[in-house]
Amino acid sequence: QTVVTQEPSLTVSPGGTVTLTCASSTGAVTSGNDPNWFQQKPGQPPRALIFSTNNKHSWTPARFSGFLLGGKAALTLSGVQPEDEADYYCLLSYGGTHVFGGGTKLTVL
Amino acid sequence: EVQLVQSGAEVKKPGESLKISCEASGYTFTNSWIAWVRQMPGKGLEWMGIIYPGDSDIRYSPSFQGQVTISADKSINTAYLQWSSLKASDTATYYCARRVGTNLFDYWGQGTLVSVSS
Numbered sequence: 548q549t550v551v552t553q554e555p556s557l558t559v560s561p562g563g564t565v566t567l568t569c570a571s572s573t574g575a576v577t578s579g580n581d582p583n584w585f586q587q588k589p590g591q592p593p594r595a596l597i598f599s600t601n602n603k604h605s606w607t608p609a610r611f612s613g614f615l616l617g618g619k620a621a622l623t624l625s626g627v628q629p630e631d632e633a634d635y636y637c638l639l640s641y642g643g644t645h646v647f648g649g650g651t652k653l654t655v656l
Numbered sequence: 657e658v659q660l661v662q663s664g665a666e667v668k669k670p671g672e673s674l675k676i677s678c679e680a681s682g683y684t685f686t687n688s689w690i691a692w693v694r695q696m697p698g699k700g701l702e703w704m705g706i707i708y709p710g711d712s713d714i715r716y717s718p719s720f721q722g723q724v725t726i727s728a729d730k731s732i733n734t735a736y737l738q739w740s741s742l743k744a745s746d747t748a749t750y751y752c753a754r755r756v757g758t759n760l761f762d763y764w765g766q767g768t769l770v771s772v773s774s
Contacts, residue, residue: 548718581759585701592751592764593693593701599759636701640759643715645691650700 549573551639553648558656559627567651568619569637575618581640582620584613587650588633596635597622629655658682660690660752660765667771668742675738676768678752685728686710689755690735692726695767696748706755707735742772 550572559565569582576582582600585593595604597613600620610626620637632655637648663677678690691706705716709728716726728735735752752765 583759583761585761587701592767593753594764595762598761602760604762634700638701638703638761644717645703645706646717647693647701647703 549641549646551637551646551648553635553637553651555649556652556654558654559624561627561629561655563627564623564625565627565653566616567622567624567635567637567653568616569621569639569648570619571639573641576615576620576639578615579640580620582613582615583638584611584620584622585636585638586631586633587636593636624653627655631655658754658763660754660763662750662752662765662768665769665771667773670742670744670772670774672742672772673738673740674742674770675736676750676770678735678737678765680733680735680754683754685733686730690728691753691755691761692724692735692737693751693753694720694748695751701751704737704750709735742770744772744774746770747772 552570584597587593596607601613612623634650636650659681661679686709689706689708692704694702704720705726707714707726709730725738749767749769751767754763
């Protein structure tokens, strides 16, 4: 069973920069895994942020960016806002099926 | 405007059957995939499976294969997730989400809370 691993929690100061990562138990994450990133706030459904590694949706704030880093998918938030406090999930594709990471709880403090 | 509207919360007993729905609007239902995602209380997202309503191609996560059934009725733009015999461990919020092509997940339903208790 494929396991996708994220940092369980991270803390960042308002205005700061933070990078979340997403690793695969099968080896290096590549563009072929089509990384997607989602944000979820308490009591709300997830909201899509990034697809295909580094592509933003029309509603995705410019401060969010996705890329590959050292064999992992990564999501960087630059100029973090208080409203960015949320859970973040990556989703990787494996030949037609998908696996979510365990999620990262981001605290803005 | 793309919308995915899910059916309301359900309270069931172990052993009962259940079918929840996800009604799509604002796009051509048969041209995109619909995925189902589980979120147990206080836990993360789990990908369950996905269906292409155009030809009913279905892919299940190994963790959910045989545990649930995914289907769709393209005449009413609705996807379904069903159980034949619920367990207490099926208690969770279930989301549907749209996938465009092979790699773009965008719109999500509001979620359906399923509570299973004796």
